[in-house]
Amino acid sequence: MKVTLKIKRFNPEKDEKPWWAEYAVEAEPTDRLLDALNAVKWYQDGTLSYRRSCAHGICGSDAMLINGSNALACKALLKNLGDTITVEPMRGFRVVKDLMVDLEPFFDKYKQVKPYFITYSVTPEKERLQSPPERERFDDTTKCILCGACTTSCPSFWANPEYVGPAAIVNAHRFIFDSRDEGREERLEILNHRDGVWRCRTIFNCVEACPRGINVTRAIGEVKQALMYRKL
Template identity: 70%
Template sequence: MASKLTLRILRYNPETDEVPYYAEYAVMVDPTDRVLDALNMVKWYQEGSLTYRRSCAHGICGSDAMRINGVNRLACKVLVRDVGDFVTVEPLMGFRVIKDLVVDMEPFFAQYRSVLPFFINDARPPERERLQTVADRERFDDTTKCILCAACTTSCPSFWANEDFVGPAAIVNAHRFIFDSRDEAAGERLERLNDREGVWRCRTIFNCTEACPREIKITKAIGEVKKAILYGSPRATK
């Protein structure tokens, strides 16, 4: 049965507003509607200038990450029945707000690019594919699930305190290739992360793990990268 939901949204347009402000909108929703559905209803029928990112609406693209009742979530995965009839929606913390719920993600992607998040192997390709054992594939399976939503990085107090910290998401994507038995650039990635603003900035607070919409064991992955640096080889941490 449909009921009234009040959205309290932190709004800000740098072209017209001196400071951010909260605006409230009431919509009729079903318990199984998502917060994204409620935002769409506001934008489509009440306030067309409301700005936020969205794309697939299935928890795959990661574009609609935002703070919902103070917690980093994907708006397309949070059901109305799980948040009550009054919901506060705010942009992710730690990034410059472009407008309303849209933040500047370029610093995030710059840190992501810094860890070489792609397969590197200059050896002559085999006649067919580069084979792996089941165990080798399972070694990095968890960190392949990252959708680059930035929910983990923007939930991290170390990132809030220092924007130069490479951040959990970048380390997760480095982990995915560091522990890939077919890749040959693990040493270079570990060297890049063995830095004051690299993996050692992590204080093992677990906010990142709790914020991840894909349930990646992020803190565990960061710990494995630390061990690989200490042991001098990712193979030594198996």
């Protein structure tokens, strides 16, 4: 099949503003958008820039705006995308070049929520045991690959770049509800401000965008509830 890629390109060193480039690519319906992007970069225009690493939907490098929705280029099959596919960088972050955005602010927010085990009790001699239901409690949010699709699909984040964003809350949730972790209180305190969980307006864009199928809005809701029950 023949597909046309309409790619929003921008080189801050040369271009005053973004512009649309069109590339015709011959591909199989079962190819992924990433294959088509590679075909462009390798055989048509080597100046096209995008991130990709594992190409199997687990490293989270190639999240981009595909036909108006955030998705991973390596998980989007051409047969589901139509004959003309628009590809843009994720919204809300500074474009470094073409489809690459500056994710430093994204990882700053991620670090804010202390995304690592915190323990204050005496370290046991063996591993810290956890029952299957205790593990199940936060299973959904362990799936995050930090691709940024949820945060950059969030209108609340577009309007307020200071908002900690769904991805950081998901990663806070992963530890807040982990029975082995002891940093629950400090994480909740970090999220209990205007630009923390309370900036979430339950728009659900994050749920649609997440390539891992995480119920992001639910996770944010659970953090809000945890905050509420802590106070009441």
